[in-house]
Amino acid sequence: MSKSFVAVSGAVEYIRANLPEHAVPTIGIVCGSGLGGLGARLSDTTTFDYASIPGFATSSVVGHAGKLVFGEYGGKRVVCMVGRLHYYEGHDLPATAFPIRVMHQLGVKTLLLTNAAGGLNPAWNAGDLVLIYDHLSLPSMVGQSALRGPNADEFGPRFPALGEAYPVELRRLAVEAAKEAEVPSEWLHEGIYAFVGGPSYETPAESRAIRMLGADAIGMSTVPEVITAVHCGIKVLAVSLLTNRVPTERGQLVLPQDPAQKAADALEATGIDMPTHEEVLAMSAERSALVEQWFEVILQKL
Numbered sequence: 001m002s003k004s005f006v007a008v009s010g011a012v013e014y015i016r017a018n019l020p021e022h023a024v025p026t027i028g029i030v031c032g033s034g035l036g037g038l039g040a041r042l043s044d045t046t047t048f049d050y051a052s053i054p055g056f057a058t059s060s061v062v063g064h065a066g067k068l069v070f071g072e073y074g075g076k077r078v079v080c081m082v083g084r085l086h087y088y089e090g091h092d093l094p095a096t097a098f099p100i101r102v103m104h105q106l107g108v109k110t111l112l113l114t115n116a117a118g119g120l121n122p123a124w125n126a127g128d129l130v131l132i133y134d135h136l137s138l139p140s141m142v143g144q145s146a147l148r149g150p151n152a153d154e155f156g157p158r159f160p161a162l163g164e165a166y167p168v169e170l171r172r173l174a175v176e177a178a179k180e181a182e183v184p185s186e187w188l189h190e191g192i193y194a195f196v197g198g199p200s201y202e203t204p205a206e207s208r209a210i211r212m213l214g215a216d217a218i219g220m221s222t223v224p225e226v227i228t229a230v231h232c233g234i235k236v237l238a239v240s241l242l243t244n245r246v247p248t249e250r251g252q253l254v255l256p257q258d259p260a261q262k263a264a265d266a267l268e269a270t271g272i273d274m275p276t277h278e279e280v281l282a283m284s285a286e287r288s289a290l291v292e293q294w295f296e297v298i299l300q301k302l
């Protein structure tokens with residue numbers, strides 16, 4: 001038996017012993033920064049602090065409570081991570097995705113994830129919602145993966161394929177649900193999410209480079225959970241709320257003889273609109289009711 005399987009089993013045993021039989025979930029939800037309000041929508045709840053569950057790491061970010069909430073939502077039995085674990089908090093990547101394996105062992109077949117992300121696609125606005133159809137995992141490309149280490153064969157294969165990590169049928173269902181939930185169609189997009197380690201926001205040069213690689217949104221979460229879920233056969237639907245636009249140009253000193261002087265002067269006059277976590281949480285608060293409404297319809301349709 002793999003070490004990871006033993007650790008996950010410990011957490012699952014503890015939860016099962018403290019959870020009514022009828023509350024065992026088939027759907028998991030992970031709430032993004034400031035989007036924890038989803039957890040409060042559940043009825044008939046049983047709540048566990050992360051700290052009380054054997055093997056669970058704890059969440060330290062403002063806007064992330066650190067509770068695992070079981071209950072009913074949209075007519076389904078769900079488990080909701082209110083408070084996600086991020087790599088930048090100091091957890092290693094497998095630890096950030098440990099709860100996903102716990103969900104799997106409890107019987108979860110579908111995982112819905114939300115996140116707050118910066119918008120890189122120049123045609124989109126802060127406040128828009130993005131169905132993730134593919135990702136760019138910069139850490140994975142240099143060997144930093146939630147699956148690094150001896151493979152836990154109980155969960156899945158050594159070399160999982162990610163070509164269909166975000167199944168089209170779930171995205172189609174989400175688009176249908178968005179219509180019913182009256183999400184304005186001009187706010188909804190499909191895009192590629194780039195995962196970076198954080199915690200510093202990207203420099204304009206980094207953002208520009210990542211945009212050139214094809215990303216539409218950028219954030220510091222979600223992908224480790226997605227990779228872990230796909231590895232153990234869970235179907236994934238992931239949504240980014242664009243909480244801020246990401247600047248891809250920086251104030252550059254331009255010499256008087258340079259023809260770019262005018263553009264640089266203009267940039268200097270307006271300043272660079274750099275992201276802040278306060279701005280991220282404010283936009284999440286503005287959109288959280290809409291996201292909750294949308295997810296309720298998604299759950300009804302699953």
Ligand code: NOS
Pocket residue numbers: 033086115116117118119201202218219220221243244245246275276277280
């Ligand atoms: N987040 C972002 N991460 C990277 N770049 C961004 O522009 C951005 N906007 C939101 C920080 O505010 C938290 O929100 C996400 C990150 O994942 C981080 O958890």
